[in-house]
Amino acid sequence: MATISTCTIGFPRIGSNREMKKALEAYWAGSNDAQALLQAAAGVEADAWRCQARAGIQLIALDSTLYDHALQERSATGAPAAVPGAAALPVYFAMARGAEGAPACDMSKHFDSNYHHIVPELDEQSEPRPDWSLLLDRVKRGQEAVGRERAVPMVVGPSTLLGLARGSFDRSSLLARLAPAYAQLLRQLAELGVPEVQIHEPILTMSGSEGLAADCAACYAELAAVGLPINIVVAYDDETYKWLVELPVAALSLDFLGVPGAEYGSSTAQHIAKHGFPKSKRLGAGVIDGRGIWADQGQAARLVASLRALLGEEQRIATSTSLQHVPYDLAAEEVPPAGLARPLAFAVQKLGEVVGTAAAVLGAAPGAIPALDLAAFTGAPGGAPRELPADMFRRPEPYAERRPKQVQYPPFPTTTIGSFPQTPAIRRSRLAFKKGRLSQEQYREKMAGEIGLCIGVQEALGLDVLVHGEPERSDMVEYFGLKLGGYHFTEQGWVQSYGSRYVRPPIVTGDISRSGPMTVHEYELAQGLTSKPVKGMLTGPVTILQWSFPRRDATRRQQAEQLALALRDEVADLQAAGCRVDEPALREGLPLKAGRRDEYLRWAVGAFRLATACAMPEVQVVTHLCYSDFADIMPAIEAMDADVLTIENSRSGNEMIAALAGTGYPRDVGPGVYDVHSPVVPTVGWLADRIRSFLEVGLLEGDACRIHVNPDCGLKTRRWEEVLPSLRNMVAAAHLVRAELAAADRLRPRRPTTPYKPHSGAAQRSASCAAPCCAP
Numbered sequence: 023m024a025t026i027s028t029c030t031i032g033f034p035r036i037g038s039n040r041e042m043k044k045a046l047e048a049y050w051a052g053s054n055d056a057q058a059l060l061q062a063a064a065g066v067e068a069d070a071w072r073c074q075a076r077a078g079i080q081l082i083a084l085d086s087t088l089y090d091h092a093l094q095e096r097s098a099t100g101a102p103a104a105v106p107g108a109a110a111l112p113v114y115f116a117m118a119r120g121a122e123g124a125p126a127c128d129m130s131k132h133f134d135s136n137y138h139h140i141v142p143e144l145d146e147q148s149e150p151r152p153d154w155s156l157l158l159d160r161v162k163r164g165q166e167a168v169g170r171e172r173a174v175p176m177v178v179g180p181s182t183l184l185g186l187a188r189g190s191f192d193r194s195s196l197l198a199r200l201a202p203a204y205a206q207l208l209r210q211l212a213e214l215g216v217p218e219v220q221i222h223e224p225i226l227t228m229s230g231s232e233g234l235a236a237d238c239a240a241c242y243a244e245l246a247a248v249g250l251p252i253n254i255v256v257a258y259d260d261e262t263y264k265w266l267v268e269l270p271v272a273a274l275s276l277d278f279l280g281v282p283g284a285e286y287g288s289s290t291a292q293h294i295a296k297h298g299f300p301k302s303k304r305l306g307a308g309v310i311d312g313r314g315i316w317a318d319q320g321q322a323a324r325l326v327a328s329l330r331a332l333l334g335e336e337q338r339i340a341t342s343t344s345l346q347h348v349p350y351d352l353a354a355e356e357v358p359p360a361g362l363a364r365p366l367a368f369a370v371q372k373l374g375e376v377v378g379t380a381a382a383v384l385g386a387a388p389g390a391i392p393a394l395d396l397a398a399f400t401g402a403p404g405g406a407p408r409e410l411p412a413d414m415f416r417r418p419e420p421y422a423e424r425r426p427k428q429v430q431y432p433p434f435p436t437t438t439i440g441s442f443p444q445t446p447a448i449r450r451s452r453l454a455f456k457k458g459r460l461s462q463e464q465y466r467e468k469m470a471g472e473i474g475l476c477i478g479v480q481e482a483l484g485l486d487v488l489v490h491g492e493p494e495r496s497d498m499v500e501y502f503g504l505k506l507g508g509y510h511f512t513e514q515g516w517v518q519s520y521g522s523r524y525v526r527p528p529i530v531t532g533d534i535s536r537s538g539p540m541t542v543h544e545y546e547l548a549q550g551l552t553s554k555p556v557k558g559m560l561t562g563p564v565t566i567l568q569w570s571f572p573r574r575d576a577t578r579r580q581q582a583e584q585l586a587l588a589l590r591d592e593v594a595d596l597q598a599a600g601c602r603v604d605e606p607a608l609r610e611g612l613p614l615k616a617g618r619r620d621e622y623l624r625w626a627v628g629a630f631r632l633a634t635a636c637a638m639p640e641v642q643v644v645t646h647l648c649y650s651d652f653a654d655i656m657p658a659i660e661a662m663d664a665d666v667l668t669i670e671n672s673r674s675g676n677e678m679i680a681a682l683a684g685t686g687y688p689r690d691v692g693p694g695v696y697d698v699h700s701p702v703v704p705t706v707g708w709l710a711d712r713i714r715s716f717l718e719v720g721l722l723e724g725d726a727c728r729i730h731v732n733p734d735c736g737l738k739t740r741r742w743e744e745v746l747p748s749l750r751n752m753v754a755a756a757h758l759v760r761a762e763l764a765a766a767d768r769l770r771p772r773r774p775t776t777p778y779k780p781h782s783g784a785a786q787r788s789a790s791c792a793a794p795c796c797a798p
């Protein structure tokens with residue numbers, strides 16, 4: 023007798039109408055008290071759980087968080103308790119966002135997604151003092167909402183908690199000490215009568231996790247002994263299958279899809295075909311895409327049918343990852359994304375796909391469900407790859423020759439990463455423009471005023487390299503999606519990036535094309551107001567792609583190449599307009615498996631070079647990386663051939679710049695000196711210490727003229743009241759350390775500081791750029 027069941031492994035935490043975001047921000051602004059926040063959170067989670075029950079999901083993961091799920095499991099590890107009630111909220115948010123005298127905990131990219139988790143703080147000294155009351159309360163609320171037999175607790179697993187922690191320490195012994203804490207949780211859950219517990223262990227997808235096999239086996243044997251069925255959930259890629267299936271647990275939920283794009287497909291199905299799946303376990307088949315938005319129940323049904331032949335009747339249909347990576351509900355779109363010939367599925371629709379797939383397989387008619395029609399994407403798949411000439415990837419002169427021709431700086435030149443506060447007034451203007459209450463002309467004038475304000479502020483603060491402030495960009499990726507052909511966008515397609523911050527990833531539906539300049543007007547406006555250099559501001563091709571929903575009929579490489587060609591034309595137009603400093607951002611979608619990284623890095627770095635190589639030697643290409651560890655991809659960073667690298671640095675304690683210094687990285691570096699995700703204003707003394715520490719780690723052998731001083735990332739999430747004193751202190755700190763170096767006679771600029779002269783040359787445009795850029 024076939025038993026195909028259905029389950030979820032996570033759901034959007036924002037609420038169908040962004041209730042969670044609004045409640046959090048009202049609480050932080052002081053217009054809401056703790057009770058109101060907790061009440062709003064309870065409403066959001068209950069709505070989400072009931073929505074899953076209504077869709078017919080049998081086992082509902084009790085996902086819910088005030089800020090981040092990795093942060094809320096800390097109470098089991100001996101770290102300060104996380105939110106046992108209203109009184110502890112300030113501690114919880116201090117950990118997440120910082121508070122006076124207490125810097126925020128480190129934040130990091132969650133695997134290869136655009137979600138950011140708070141990094142667990144664990145080391146040898148950590149003494150688990152388990153307090154699971156929060157999670158247990160959540161389970162009780164879940165049982166009330168959807169019934170005992172459907173409410174399934176989910177918890178970040180001990181290996182993952184340890185794997186996400188930074189630093190090198192004896193993880194093996196701490197895992198052994200964490201096991202009893204988790205065993206205690208399982209006993210308490212069993213008392214509540216839950217059907218099973220989901221233990222999320224995404225760390226087991228990572229290369230190198232084979233080394234965890236013995237420790238994991240011991241830990242899970244101890245947990246299994248409690249007697250509560252355990253479902254280990256491993257998402258984001260295929261997994262270290264051979265030893266994972268041996269773990270003594272009742273069920274394994276695996277990701278059958280892997281990264282979105284045409285590379286679609288993990289090796290999970292092949293692993294099962296090759297090695298089999300133990301009869302004693304239940305498989306959670308993650309066949310509905312948890313992080314793509316194309317509806318494709320047909321593919322899922324066929325996958326499950328093929329598994330059934332291998333596995334027999336006992337299966338469970340699930341999503342490949344938590345649905346937190348897709349928007350809540352397509353029905354919220356007043357106008358469904360226009361021109362989309364293919365059906366879309368957001369989280370609510372994906373619940374229907376899970377249930378529908380189970381029904382189709384039971385009905386033995388999986389073939390009857392049509393798969394996503396790839397032929398309906400516009401354009402030939404990617405219009406590429408065609409062989410592009412090698413010189414399109416090479417700047418005319420190598421770094422060592424071109425750097426002296428570029429703008430020269432004083433020691434510790436000060437700058438910012440691009441965005442300035444996105445104020446309510448800016449957002450109101452944009453909304454008025456969208457609703458037709460402001461004309462295009464009026465909207466542009468408003469934005470011009472904001473740009474003028476940003477330039478005036480930066481001049482007054484004494485910054486050395488300026489930016490226009492990005493007021494016209496709702497989001498650094500969505501903005502380009504709106505300007506480029508081949509993209510569609512949503513009105514309500516919010517996806518959590520971190521805490522209360524959300525993005526609307528644009529959707530690639532066809533070949534990407536640029537119909538005209540996208541950023542030149544704003545650059546010209548800004549540069550026209552100052553004699554200091556203004557950076558042109560582009561988002562890099564890989565970043566745009568990683569933070570979009572890619573099409574399914576072309577590889578990510580093909581899509582990145584199209585984006586790179588569009589950005590290349592923009593670089594050409596920016597430099598023709600006189601721009602001498604340019605900033606595309608690259609963000610890795612580095613595969614979790616080491617064996618796939620080289621190939622990825624080849625095309626990702628290639629896309630960056632393709633976008634920027636048309637820049638004349640005099641143009642300084644700045645790139646920016648935030649919230650990612652890149653110690654293990656240093657050669658790729660070097661191969662990007664940028665002139666300046668700005669990086670998020672302040673929360674991770676110089677780890678990255680120490681790595682850069684260690685490899686003798688020769689180019690200009692701008693290590694972040696303060697955390698932009700915290701409302702705390704850093705003091706001059708603290709900032710000066712940060713700057714001095716760059717010399718201590720031996721960065722650029724102490725050549726201060728090439729060590730730029732900037733915040734970790736853009737300032738769009740901050741208020742002017744925070745930005746003004748923070749930047750004032752940052753500039754003062756740079757000047758202080760500059761003066762100290764001068765007094766100690768340690769200022770030996772290798773070349774004279776040259777004043778900045780914006781370039782005025784249309785003639786040079788045709789000489790250096792037109793040919794390669796316009797005839798790709």
Ligand SMILES: CN1c2c(nc(N)[nH]c2=O)NC[C@@H]1CNc1ccc(C(=O)N[C@@H](CCC(=O)N[C@@H](CCC(=O)N[C@@H](CCC(=O)O)C(=O)O)C(=O)O)C(=O)O)cc1
Pocket residue numbers: 136444446449450452453495496497498499500519520522523524525526569735736738739
């Ligand atoms: C740099 N980062 C980014 C990442 N990914 C991106 N796609 N973009 C990024 O910048 N990843 C890593 C990091 C950190 N991440 C973020 C992510 C998100 C924000 C952020 O500030 N998000 C805003 C939403 C921004 C936005 O698009 N706003 C719209 C307004 C939309 C809206 O709410 N409209 C209302 C009315 C307007 C109003 O009254 O406010 C409506 O329509 O009803 C806009 O500006 O037009 C957020 O608030 O979450 C920052 C860093």
Ligand SMILES: N[C@@H](CCS)C(=O)O
Pocket residue numbers: 439440441498559607646648735736737738
């Ligand atoms: N220029 C962007 C980069 C963020 S990663 C900004 O400043 O917001």
Ligand SMILES: [Zn+2]
Pocket residue numbers: 439646647648734735736
């Ligand atoms: Zn950044």
